[in-house]
Amino acid sequence: MMIRNRNSKWRQLDNAAKIFPAVSDKRDERVFRFVCELKEEVNPLILQDALDEAIKIFPMFLCVIRKGFFWSYMEERDIRPLVSEENMPPCSRIYVRDQRNLLFTVTYFKKRINFEVFHALTDGTGALQFLKTLVHYYLKLVHPDHVNEPIYSYDATYTEKEEDSFKKYYKKVDKTIKIPKYQSFQLGGRKLDSGNMGIIEGKLSVAEVLKISREYNTTMTVLLAAIYLAAIEKEIGPRHKHKTATLMVPVNLRNYFPSASASNFFGWINVGYDFEVRGKELPEIISYVSEFFKNELTVERLAVRVNDFVKLEENILARLIPLEIKNFGMKMGSKVKKYAVTAIFSNIGKVEMPEECTPYIELFDIFISTPKMQLCMCSFNDQLVLNFTSVYESTNVQRNFFRILSGLGLKVEISARDS
Amino acid sequence: MLYCEKCKITIRTEHKSCPLCHGGLSGTASKEDSIFPDIPAIKKRQISFFSMLTFCCVLAFIFSYLINNIIPSGSKWFIYMIGGICLVWIALIWGKSKRKNLLKNTIGQMIIIGVGLGICDVFIGWKGWSVEFAWPILIFLSLIFNVITTWVKKLEGSDYMIYLLMNCIFGLIPILLVQLQVVKFIIPSIICGGFAMVLLAGLIIFRWDQVVQELVKKFHM
Numbered sequence: 001m002m003i004r005n006r007n008s009k010w011r012q013l014d015n016a017a018k019i020f021p022a023v024s025d026k027r028d029e030r031v032f033r034f035v036c037e038l039k040e041e042v043n044p045l046i047l048q049d050a051l052d053e054a055i056k057i058f059p060m061f062l063c064v065i066r067k068g069f070f071w072s073y074m075e076e077r078d079i080r081p082l083v084s085e086e087n088m089p090p091c092s093r094i095y096v097r098d099q100r101n102l103l104f105t106v107t108y109f110k111k112r113i114n115f116e117v118f119h120a121l122t123d124g125t126g127a128l129q130f131l132k133t134l135v136h137y138y139l140k141l142v143h144p145d146h147v148n149e150p151i152y153s154y155d156a157t158y159t160e161k162e163e164d165s166f167k168k169y170y171k172k173v174d175k176t177i178k179i180p181k182y183q184s185f186q187l188g189g190r191k192l193d194s195g196n197m198g199i200i201e202g203k204l205s206v207a208e209v210l211k212i213s214r215e216y217n218t219t220m221t222v223l224l225a226a227i228y229l230a231a232i233e234k235e236i237g238p239r240h241k242h243k244t245a246t247l248m249v250p251v252n253l254r255n256y257f258p259s260a261s262a263s264n265f266f267g268w269i270n271v272g273y274d275f276e277v278r279g280k281e282l283p284e285i286i287s288y289v290s291e292f293f294k295n296e297l298t299v300e301r302l303a304v305r306v307n308d309f310v311k312l313e314e315n316i317l318a319r320l321i322p323l324e325i326k327n328f329g330m331k332m333g334s335k336v337k338k339y340a341v342t343a344i345f346s347n348i349g350k351v352e353m354p355e356e357c358t359p360y361i362e363l364f365d366i367f368i369s370t371p372k373m374q375l376c377m378c379s380f381n382d383q384l385v386l387n388f389t390s391v392y393e394s395t396n397v398q399r400n401f402f403r404i405l406s407g408l409g410l411k412v413e414i415s416a417r418d419s
Numbered sequence: 420m421l422y423c424e425k426c427k428i429t430i431r432t433e434h435k436s437c438p439l440c441h442g443g444l445s446g447t448a449s450k451e452d453s454i455f456p457d458i459p460a461i462k463k464r465q466i467s468f469f470s471m472l473t474f475c476c477v478l479a480f481i482f483s484y485l486i487n488n489i490i491p492s493g494s495k496w497f498i499y500m501i502g503g504i505c506l507v508w509i510a511l512i513w514g515k516s517k518r519k520n521l522l523k524n525t526i527g528q529m530i531i532i533g534v535g536l537g538i539c540d541v542f543i544g545w546k547g548w549s550v551e552f553a554w555p556i557l558i559f560l561s562l563i564f565n566v567i568t569t570w571v572k573k574l575e576g577s578d579y580m581i582y583l584l585m586n587c588i589f590g591l592i593p594i595l596l597v598q599l600q601v602v603k604f605i606i607p608s609i610i611c612g613g614f615a616m617v618l619l620a621g622l623i624i625f626r627w628d629q630v631v632q633e634l635v636k637k638f639h640m
Contacts, residue, residue, distance in 0.1 A: 010636050037454075068637045068639060069637050070638065070640045071639060086456050087456070088458065096519075098516075098519045098523070100519075109455065110453075110454075200438055203431075319640045320640070395438065395439055395440075395441070398439055399440045402428055402439055406427040412426075412427075412428040412429070413420075413428065413429045414429070414432075414438055415431045415432045415454050416430075416438035417454075418438075
């Protein structure tokens, strides 16, 4: 006889996740997509088998968001995630209030496996871990003779995977540390219809870009951030010359505070660059950005930022306010905060797969729904993928960006979604 | 592959003009290389439920005002009409937005209609029919409906517990009013309150662990 466990497991939303259900809307669903493009067409039946296996390693992904009186929370559900052919625009709505559905989807299109996820469930690192596991299972099932190593899965217990690391590392910090704030230039112009995000993906060679960054004596990330800033500079009209171009750069906090959480654990730094004061030439931008990253990406300074998020959540008054009012407050807050930066630059970094899998994988590609303009970057083997998503009709910044790259002698291959 | 002379880039997907600079392209594209399926943009319905409903309600406002003025009756009955129409509007908006969660929907409808009838009673000149009849009957009906929904749909504890508990607590209000001697004709209140108490006792005794867990979940700070 089957014994039915009447008590469902639940957990609190982590610090970052608390904001996403409140602020997701038609303009910005807070959904991101991780893509693995194979060298062969995807077999949906095998992908379903792989998904059934992969989800066993990530049981905390099988949950729905429920509303409580003071906070929303995650409740584990026994719902089987189903693979389907891609039939919705990228990064469409996943979290529907009161619907109690899973917060991720796995779809396929031709050679591409798409994993879309609502940001409240996990961040880029957690999502990538899942996609890598899924792809490894898939390749193992499709090519059992060649792919037979034990499944890649990272070393963490279930509790570690669902841990809220924000809370773990929250402590009193040095109040004298000041985080710079900017008056940021805003990209303007007409916006695309909601649900119709502009996506432009550029593919480059890692080796070639590395060569260029060595010429400038810097890293790939700094070089691309500097080029991004330079691309924005060309759009700043004379009236806005005094404003800074500010990039928000999400930071994976696991690199600074040991954590194996598959929930959210990210922060960000804002790099503001004032072209009037510091000059418009690429080497000037590079030296500033490089110096800025060096100074800001330290445990002490990141801790100050983390504490700012958690402090609000720990505030007894904030906790006592009913959820609906809190949601309204967070919505307003995020609307104001949106204007603190010009654009967003996420670097997921190098994606590593087991040696035996690499012959079957073309590339990894990452992008996210955004209220502004966002560049996501990741690399696999020699394929560097730079993916712009944008709500604006204008593609000037993207054009400037890729023209600077091609001007440096790099071969760029563009793929885009017709909006 | 397509090529843009101005941007000096190659283009993998099929395009009529350069996705970056919107200029002309050389070379030929292959449809094979598309990375997104062709999904026609979702056409928004021209008239949404919300605007249709609001328009109908406004129409009803206008006509009741006009008819009230054309046919002299000595009273300004259109004010009550407006109140009634507002109530219908709120109830339908709630009903649509919570259609995925029947139990929550029922409780919301019960509160909206109950408050509406209470206000109506006060405006017409307090006779007490709202608390004597309308409230107990409404609460009783919602309890019956929610119990049947839970049973028929075989809902899990986490899906029904908090709503049944809330519904039972509401069911105790008529009893309280009897005790405070606000209510004169007590039969509907007694039936409603009795049923709520039996259900509440049943939930607490047979599903104690779930009751506790659900309260902890819903009220965690």
